[in-house]
Amino acid sequence: MTHTKARMIFSLCLTIFAICFLWPVLRIVGGGYFVDGRFTLQYVLGVFRNPVYAAGLRNSLLIAIGTTSLTILIGLPLAWLQTRYDFAGKRLLSGLLLLPMVLPPFVGAIGFQQMFGQYGAINTLFNLGPVDWLGRGRYLGVVLLQSLALYPILYLNAVAALANIDPAMEEAAANLGCSGFRRFRKITLPLMMPGLFAGGTIIFIAAFTELGTPLIMNVNRTASVQVFDALKEIAVSPFPYALVSVMLLCSVALYTLSKVIFGRHAAAMQNKASTGAVAHHPGILGTICIPALFVGVIAIAILPHAGVVLTSFSAPGSWYRSVLPDVFTGGNYIEALGHEMTLRSIRNSLLFSSLAVLFNIGFGLAIALVVVRSSLKSRWLLDALSMIPLAVPGLVMAFGYLAISSTLSNHPTIAQSPTLLMLFDVRVNPTFFLVLAYAVRRLPYMVRSIVAGLQQTSVSLEESAANLGASPRTVLRKITIPLITANIIAGTMLAFAFSMLEVSDSLMLAQRADYYPITKTIYELFQLIGSGTYIAAALGVWAMAFLAATILGCSLLLGKKMGAIFRI
Amino acid sequence: MAESVTIQNLQKIFPGNVRAVDGVSLEIRAGELFFLLGPSGCGKTTLLRAIAGFVTPDQGTICIGEREITRLPAHKRDTGMVFQSYALWPHLTIRQNVAFGLEMRRLNKTEIAKAVDAALERVQMQEKADTKPNELSGGQQQRIALARALVIEPKCLLLDEPLSNLDAKLRLDMRQEIRRICKSAGITAIYVTHDQKEALSIADRMAILAHGRVQQVGTPREIYRHPTSPFVAGFIGESNFIGGIVKNRQKNHLRIETPIGILEAATDQSYTVGDNVTLSIRPEAVHKADAEASAAPNRLPATCRQVVYLGESAQYLMEIGGTYWKRHDWNPDDMDRVGEEEFITIAPRDIIVLQDPA
Incomplete structure (x- = not known):
């Protein structure tokens, strides 16, 4: 890639970034710190002084800490067993372990409520009487649901980290007399720390700002739900801005910390392995226990979603004071897929996600080409920027877009033009901002995927085409893109799948029923009295099946490299 | 310790x-x-x-x-x-x-x-x-x-x-x-x-x-x-190999019939007349002989077929009686030319006699 062309693409990407990313973030910070054109800490400090907001932040932090700890507790041992031992059904079980990733915790929460409700399956099964599990352990419920959805990210990071350790590092320790758990603590764990911390950071930020699960679980005193409830005041009060900027600060601080502590270190750690890692045969006890442990974790993780499936097949009101629904029916699906509102939401989601993915392919390819193939000194900046959306929670981005939309639609020129209002006022039509939000948040997956493909493709393949007379554009079209097709498809599928079941942007930005995506429809249906929950469950199951198929295809295409996509 | x-x-x-x-x-x-x-x-x-x-x-x-x-x-x-x-x-x-x-x-x-x-x-x-x-x-x-x-x-x-x-x-x-x-x-x-x-x-x-x-x-x-x-x-250093049969033995001195003629070798091993053997000869043990006829042992006519100059040494590929031999010359000054006819000689104690695997 020539220097001029690289610089052109570089500036273009930076501009897009500034508009799609920097502007909303600045708008939030501005709204929180600058009131009537003057800098003030009054509102940000007010967030901490206000007992309700302070409690919300504290609860969110506790949920995030709890979730991160629990995912480490689940993911780390599984990763260790997976890399170190051969056992029956290893491939299948380690694949199934990733299943929860495609089951959004917010949909799982519906099933969870059915099972743990006062008159739900658990109390009936164990004949416990009307114990109010949800009332007592709401926060634990949120932590549990999120951990069960997020542990695959930690597991994938841990497996990748373990696989990156030169086996000689551990052999050297054994050779000098150190083995077993002591060796794990002194050598293995410190060496896998960067990967572990990276996974933990993503999980922490996701749990800290998760909106859907606490909403469905009726846990209202968390920062995320408070932001959601304060959206009505977005045009008049600086408080929501202040609250969001505090959340933003926490997330970015954590992300930066992980980069500063481990960023440099991680690259230097890549030692060429001198011997292949050998998976051992566990003893007789291990032969039974290891697969059993995997099966157990998978079973517990999909339990809430099994509850959703059961809900979706039970006649409204028939799963009450019983272990299983009394009456099974396919009626919810007929109603869900025959209902104009749900059908429209599927159409909307498909449209939004497709547009977002198209934007991502073009933008992601441009960034990846500059990062891998140009000699630009500042290309690291583009690489770092494209990863930042991982650190900025969806809730924060959505809030930023809402704020921009609110500003734009009050602008006299725009306010008078119905076409421009269509584009920029989410209350009229959220398509533009929803697509932008979906796209920006999924960009890291796309960039990661394409960068990986380009790095594996030798430059000489492109140079030889150029040598034989192909123009740069022809090389890109005939050589480069065909060679990295698998990576582009994988990135596309992931971005598409995650957009389809995106929660916080959808809940916050879609404000008119005509433009509800699937997730917002599920949430609205869930709140309806009567058969709403059951139809919501049916729609959720449909979406999960769709998503599962997509991710399965993706992991087949990517194979072992799947883990690399979920690292920061 | x-x-x-x-x-x-x-x-x-x-x-x-x-x-x-x-x-x-x-x-x-x-x-x-x-x-x-x-x-x-x-x-x-x-x-x-x-x-x-x-x-x-x-x-x-x-x-x-x-x-x-x-x-x-x-x-x-x-x-x-x-x-x-x-x-x-x-x-x-x-x-x-x-x-x-x-x-x-x-x-x-x-x-x-x-x-x-x-x-x-x-x-x-x-x-x-x-x-x-x-x-x-x-x-x-x-x-x-x-x-x-x-x-x-x-x-x-x-x-x-x-x-x-x-x-x-x-x-x-x-x-x-x-x-x-x-x-x-x-x-x-x-x-x-x-x-x-x-x-x-x-x-x-x-x-x-x-x-x-x-x-x-x-x-x-x-x-x-x-x-x-x-x-x-063959693994340690380089070698020319040629098969042969022991024709004559006097103490440690063997006369071996090979496709390129009789070669004399000195060995500590006990071979008897009629044994099938393989001879291993290091390229640096193959020397250029004087042009005049002399009594040097293992004196054979050869044709230079390839020359590789490596600075410290010159490596030649010689054709001897229809077989190809490597010859290394250390600190080369006068170089052979491709196609040049010459004589080579090998000291009997530089010929390693190996038992053929049965």
Whole structure:
């Protein structure tokens, strides 16, 4: 890639970034710190002084800490067993372990409520009487649901980290007399720390700002739900801005910390392995226990979603004071897929996600080409920027877009033009901002995927085409893109799948029923009295099946490299 | 401190019936620098890893000194290993890396500090004690890996291609350095390599391995001057091979009939008239003869077919009686030209007579 062309693409990407990313973030910070054109800490400090907001932040932090700890507790041992031992059904079980990733915790929460409700399956099964599990352990419920959805990210990071350790590092320790758990603590764990911390950071930020699960679980005193409830005041009060900027600060601080502590270190750690890692045969006890442990974790993780499936097949009101629904029916699906509102939401989601993915392919390819193939000194900046959306929670981005939309639609020129209002006022039509939000948040997956493909493709393949007379554009079209097709498809599928079941942007930005995506429809249906929950469950199951198929295809295409996509 | 290492009938078969080590027996003497040399896939690394305890043999025994260690876990063996990738832990400083094995042996802090300082001094790396491994060059990392393995005063030192990640110049220096350090520590060391120059230059003795079997054991000089099989003759250095039948024998002097005529050879081995043999002749043992007829033994007419000039030497491909021979000429001045007709001669004691495999 020539220097001029690289610089052109570089500036273009930076501009897009500034508009799609920097502007909303600045708008939030501005709204929180600058009131009537003057800098003030009054509102940000007010967030901490206000007992309700302070409690919300504290609860969110506790949920995030709890979730991160629990995912480490689940993911780390599984990763260790997976890399170190051969056992029956290893491939299948380690694949199934990733299943929860495609089951959004917010949909799982519906099933969870059915099972743990006062008159739900658990109390009936164990004949416990009307114990109010949800009332007592709401926060634990949120932590549990999120951990069960997020542990695959930690597991994938841990497996990748373990696989990156030169086996000689551990052999050297054994050779000098150190083995077993002591060796794990002194050598293995410190060496896998960067990967572990990276996974933990993503999980922490996701749990800290998760909106859907606490909403469905009726846990209202968390920062995320408070932001959601304060959206009505977005045009008049600086408080929501202040609250969001505090959340933003926490997330970015954590992300930066992980980069500063481990960023440099991680690259230097890549030692060429001198011997292949050998998976051992566990003893007789291990032969039974290891697969059993995997099966157990998978079973517990999909339990809430099994509850959703059961809900979706039970006649409204028939799963009450019983272990299983009394009456099974396919009626919810007929109603869900025959209902104009749900059908429209599927159409909307498909449209939004497709547009977002198209934007991502073009933008992601441009960034990846500059990062891998140009000699630009500042290309690291583009690489770092494209990863930042991982650190900025969806809730924060959505809030930023809402704020921009609110500003734009009050602008006299725009306010008078119905076409421009269509584009920029989410209350009229959220398509533009929803697509932008979906796209920006999924960009890291796309960039990661394409960068990986380009790095594996030798430059000489492109140079030889150029040598034989192909123009740069022809090389890109005939050589480069065909060679990295698998990576582009994988990135596309992931971005598409995650957009389809995106929660916080959808809940916050879609404000008119005509433009509800699937997730917002599920949430609205869930709140309806009567058969709403059951139809919501049916729609959720449909979406999960769709998503599962997509991710399965993706992991087949990517194979072992799947883990690399979920690292920061 | 120095102990012998005895390996008896060791066997390791990997899945897919790969016989990595196939009935190896070796006696490595206390305090000797012993080389395992062979082409890649010959089983030398597997053998070393079996001694370290990272590979469990299917059959056979390994003893260090009097003690059998065949099934002992790796961390209880007291062997110090230098890994090909050095395997220095990047999260620990140089000092912590070197101290690790002593901490495992529960020495007290002052003893550890003293031993680590001494170990770093031995490899001349005292100044770098408090840096991290990533800040060191390949050669420096190599020294630290050596210090870390030696500081525990192991019963034997295991080196797995320790120089293969260094550039050529550094490799030459480190060769001698490793020998110096091993000898000053007075330790038994087993050194795996595929680089014959490394082995020839610093080994006390060496074993040539192929296909998981020991082909020959001996000092570098024995192996080079008196290979016992065409494989060893071809693997160590270069050789011209030609088959023949023993026609006449007078004490150690054989007359052998070959396709290019009668060749005279001197040998200690007992051959009888009528034996089928293979003759191995080093390219540097083939000399250009004077143009005038002389009584030189093994004087043969030859035609030069190819010339390669390498500075220190010239390498020729000669045609002799329809067969092709390599001839190396050291410090070449007058070069042969392609197509030039000449005579070559070979001293009888430079012709190695090898028994044909039955």
